[in-house]
Amino acid sequence: MLEVKNLTFEVNENGIKRRIVKDISFQVADGEMLVITGPNGGGKSTLAKVLMGIEKSSDGQILLDGEDITSYDINHRANAGIGFAFQQPPRFKGMTVRRLMTLSAGRELTHAQCCRMLSMVGLCAQEYVDREVDGTLSGGEMKRLEIATVLAKPHKLCIFDEPEAGIDLWSFSMLVQQFEKIHLEKKESLILISHQERIIQMADRIMVIEDGRIASIGSRDDVLPGLFKDEGCACPNRA
């Protein structure tokens, strides 16, 4: 279980402190899927980075299965059982897809194992294993590979930052199936940051973040109806 208590993250901009994440508290139970959504610039991705240790929290506490991991750096959090899929994954000149998958799995992989992992995200291993993770892969291919790196080994908690971004519809359907499968198995807790209705509808609970704060949190049935409600246009010029 993940427990986040009064988490705050602030940056110093020209001597002025600006809070990006403001006193956020929530929990994610074992096997639970929490989808975080909300307007752009609200602090969702920053919160995910703070959970992974990529950004250091200014205040608050993060507990994973009761263990206080607040002071852990990135690799210690990874070794404690947190996986993280980046919204914009980096490219590695000279590194093959097979090598990246091996590093992600933490063990040598057979061709068949590599194939299985890549097919989960709609990539054919035959075409990809020996390719370099460089500019020759498209943004969508990079994104699918990024997700495969997180699925390559079991975690206690997986965080996916906008997994749907840049992925074609066919691959997105495969990805949704994969998330549903993980969710059904209840082996890993999932935090998905998403704007995609189909992903939001999979959630056990939904958390809406606006302006660095939790605007609402609750079960899918409680939060979802209010999310896509047409509140009309407030533009004064509209008749």
Place this chain on the structure above:
Amino acid sequence: MTELDRITARILEQISGGEFRQKGAFNLRQNGTALCHGDSEHVKIRKKEDKQGIDVYIDGDTDGEQVHIPVVVNASGMTDIVYNDFYVAEGANVTIVAGCGIHNSGCNESRHDGIHSFHIAKSANVRYEEKHYGEGEGTGAKVLNPVTNIYLEEDAVFTLDTAQIKGVDSTKRETNITMDKGAKLFVTEKLMTHDHQTAVSDMEVQMNGEDSSAQIISRSVAKGTSTQVFHPRAVGNSKCHAHVQCDSIIMDQAQVSSIPEINAKHLDAAIIHEAAIGRINDEQLIKLRTLGMTEEEAEGVIIDNFLN
């Protein structure tokens, strides 16, 4: 079979990746003399009469054979200059594995200058692998100055794969290639420098023949206070195409200069160059750290793969 001392065996392991065997066609040069050598049915190695070095004759029926010609220098203060000429007959398909390792346990400079000339006949296919490595607890410099001249006849294919692994204090590499009609060249140059080391690589490719093509990829990592200078030059004298790409990772207080030069002397010469120098990307480090690696481990993985 000639018994090898511990240092020679260890250096051979480094420069040949454990593939050197005293069988088939081979020539092991140690401290300026041929320690052992062998011929095969299709590859004959002859000692030069007028100067240091060997002539290697590879006949046209050679198909997939490897020829190993490593050099080991483990005498401190030695300067070894060697001239090796390779004559590859029409239609041959061969891999030549060279490489030089220096072990210097003394205070004097140890140096090896290998001047290699390749005469590649029509439609022959040659892969040439060369690794350079230095080691030893002495203060004497380990210097390697290779000169590689390649002459490609019509439709010949040459793949040049060079790597400076580590431990070479100073290197000045000079590579000259001339290409006839339809000839193809693939060059991969990998270089690592550290501490106060210096490396200079000058390469010139003259594409004289119609439809000749060249792909040159240079990747390097400079650490410590080391300096590197790259100057690949591709000259299109006819309808041809070439792609030159130089990528370097710079660390610590190192310095890298990359000066790619492309020179078109024909309307249909299509030549491209790209050059990039930069530090290790923070996002790459963070990604690998999210897989459980420390920053140092992640850095090592990025460098190893970059120079893969």
